[in-house]
Amino acid sequence: MFDASPLNRRNARNEMLVRLLLGAMTGLLVLPVLLILGTLVYKGGPIISFEFLFTSPTNGMTAGGIFPALLGTIFLVLVALLASVPLGVAAAIYLSEYAPDNWFTRAINLAIINLAGVPSIVHALFGVGAFVIFFRFGTSILAASLTLAIMTLPVVIVATRESLQAVPQAFREACWNMGATRWQTIRRVVLPNAVSGILTGVILEVSRTAGETAPIMFTGAAFFLPFLPQSVFDQTMALSLHLFVVSTQVPGMPEELPFGVALVLICMVLAMNSLSIALRMYLRGRKRW
Amino acid sequence: MDAAGGTELAIRTRKLNLWYGTFQALFDVDLEIRHGMITSLIGPSGCGKSTLLRSVNRINERLGYVRITGSVDVLGHDIYAPEVELVQVRQQVGMVFQRPNPLPISVRDNVLFGYDLHAGGRRKSRAEREEVLEDALRQVVLWDKVKDRLDHKATALSLEEQQKLCIARLLPVKPGVLLMDEPCSALDPRGTEAVEELIWELRGRYTILIVTHNMAQARRASEECIFMLLGKVIEHTDTAEMFVTPRHQETADYIEGRYG
Numbered sequence: 001m002f003d004a005s006p007l008n009r010r011n012a013r014n015e016m017l018v019r020l021l022l023g024a025m026t027g028l029l030v031l032p033v034l035l036i037l038g039t040l041v042y043k044g045g046p047i048i049s050f051e052f053l054f055t056s057p058t059n060g061m062t063a064g065g066i067f068p069a070l071l072g073t074i075f076l077v078l079v080a081l082l083a084s085v086p087l088g089v090a091a092a093i094y095l096s097e098y099a100p101d102n103w104f105t106r107a108i109n110l111a112i113i114n115l116a117g118v119p120s121i122v123h124a125l126f127g128v129g130a131f132v133i134f135f136r137f138g139t140s141i142l143a144a145s146l147t148l149a150i151m152t153l154p155v156v157i158v159a160t161r162e163s164l165q166a167v168p169q170a171f172r173e174a175c176w177n178m179g180a181t182r183w184q185t186i187r188r189v190v191l192p193n194a195v196s197g198i199l200t201g202v203i204l205e206v207s208r209t210a211g212e213t214a215p216i217m218f219t220g221a222a223f224f225l226p227f228l229p230q231s232v233f234d235q236t237m238a239l240s241l242h243l244f245v246v247s248t249q250v251p252g253m254p255e256e257l258p259f260g261v262a263l264v265l266i267c268m269v270l271a272m273n274s275l276s277i278a279l280r281m282y283l284r285g286r287k288r289w
Numbered sequence: 290m291d292a293a294g295g296t297e298l299a300i301r302t303r304k305l306n307l308w309y310g311t312f313q314a315l316f317d318v319d320l321e322i323r324h325g326m327i328t329s330l331i332g333p334s335g336c337g338k339s340t341l342l343r344s345v346n347r348i349n350e351r352l353g354y355v356r357i358t359g360s361v362d363v364l365g366h367d368i369y370a371p372e373v374e375l376v377q378v379r380q381q382v383g384m385v386f387q388r389p390n391p392l393p394i395s396v397r398d399n400v401l402f403g404y405d406l407h408a409g410g411r412r413k414s415r416a417e418r419e420e421v422l423e424d425a426l427r428q429v430v431l432w433d434k435v436k437d438r439l440d441h442k443a444t445a446l447s448l449e450e451q452q453k454l455c456i457a458r459l460l461p462v463k464p465g466v467l468l469m470d471e472p473c474s475a476l477d478p479r480g481t482e483a484v485e486e487l488i489w490e491l492r493g494r495y496t497i498l499i500v501t502h503n504m505a506q507a508r509r510a511s512e513e514c515i516f517m518l519l520g521k522v523i524e525h526t527d528t529a530e531m532f533v534t535p536r537h538q539e540t541a542d543y544i545e546g547r548y549g
Contacts, residue, residue: 100353170386170388170390171390171392171393173348173386174386174391175392175402176348176351176379177346177348177383178402178403178462179375179379179403179406181376184406188402189393189394193393
């Protein structure tokens with residue numbers, strides 16, 4: 001009496017088809033990642049060496065290493081973080097813990113979402129207008145980093161706000177009812193429990209910042225510099241722009257060099273992403289509620 | 290703070306009306322609760338007992354759309370007066386919630402959380418803090434159970450222990466009044482019994498106001514009883530009296546389980 005009816009069999013067949021189809025689609029997603037990584041490792045892998053990472057380019061950039069670009073990217077990211085993390089975290093704390101739900105707060109939220117949607121080239125032009133010209137930073141690390149910071153601010157704000165809101169309301173109530181002020185509550189209870197999410201957001205920001213090209217090419221990144229930057233008011237080379245340059249702008253470039261640069265860049269980003277995942281898992285494992 | 294005018298009242302409300310937006314939840318509530326008494330608030334769901342409880346430490350107004358008329362005096366002082374500092378109110382009037390809500394920090398830090406907040410930057414000596422810690426945990430009969438686990442996370446304790454801890458952490462700031470919103474409803478029968486016993490132990494030292502749905506609990510664990518219906522106080526008498534000879538028909542019906 002429990003034998004499959006024809007309807008059951010048809011349903012089962014459809015079920016299997018759908019499952020196969022969806023599985024195949026998902027598999028397709030992985031394909032580009034594997035192809036990109038595979039090509040880069042295969043073509044660019046051989047050129048990676050200690051010299052490649054830690055010496056300057058020579059012979060009109062067709063030989064030598066990428067050290068100034070590597071260092072420049074690290075500088076740009078660090079300065080951008082110094083600007084965007086305090087600003088973004090502060091804004092997120094205000095929005096999540098203090099702001100009343102009114103039209104003004106909603107307008108700010110809308111602005112943040114829109115800021116995230118602005119194309120990076122528009123950010124670049126804004127950076128030129130605001131930081132390079134108006135604030136007279138010139139084309140410099142400072143101007144480029146601030147441009148990057150503004151571009152990635154929404155990521156920090158959204159990630160921080162989400163991790164703040166993931167802290168159970170009961171904790172806040174407990175604190176308030178013991179006479180804690182909002183700030184005491186935030187500092188002693190909310191922030192310590194939200195820190196894993198905030199860090200994840202920050203690291204994702206790093207990986208995005210490291211790869212951006214448009215916002216920095218007009219504001220502080222140089223084609224080629226024979227020296228390393230001495231202060232935040234100097235220009236710098238950067239990996240992303242360097243990749244663009246060696247791929248398209250210099251004739252007679254050995255084929256493996258651009259692949260090597262891309263490989264280094266993508267490894268940096270992947271390392272950051274893995275770090276964020278590991279950190280999140282570690283910090284999540286420690287909390288229990 | 291001493292009771293003004295020599296009255297022995299811990300809580301007194303006069304013509305207390307409360308609206309959530311346009312919905313009126315409390316109607317002309319007049320209450321007098323004496324020092325050191327355990328009073329339970331009973332009544333069917335939605336009768337305003339939690340609302341009343343929550344207006345005694347001004348936690349309602351956080352919602353933003355709450356409007357209040359009339360007065361609530363705690364220990365002789367109007368807590369809705371304009372010059373009142375909310376932090377002081379919260380310190381004097383502790384609140385225990387339905388679900389135990391210990392903070393995700395150690396047992397020790399939970400108990401000393403409020404104490405450290407109100408110590409105001411002055412670092413208390415280690416010995417002093419340990420003394421406060423032990424005293425608070427002893428008052429809630431938890432010391433012997435957790436004295437070896439003071440540095441464990443409070444969220445790892447059993448629910449019963451968590452609820453006792455939530456009571457314990459109110460004590461170091463020396464509150465006069467403890468409000469409890471169905472403090473046992475998340476606990477199993479044994480936990481309920483233990484927490485009830487604890488509440489009974491605390492009578493005389495603190496004025497305790499308990500909201501409960503559990504008739505037997507009101508009967509066992511309180512000295513006075515307030516029956517509310519549709520935002521009004523119907524009856525407020527000695528617990529034993531209310532359960533044996535209720536004065537109002539509504540009270541009798543509710544107690545006998547005809548509605549609720």
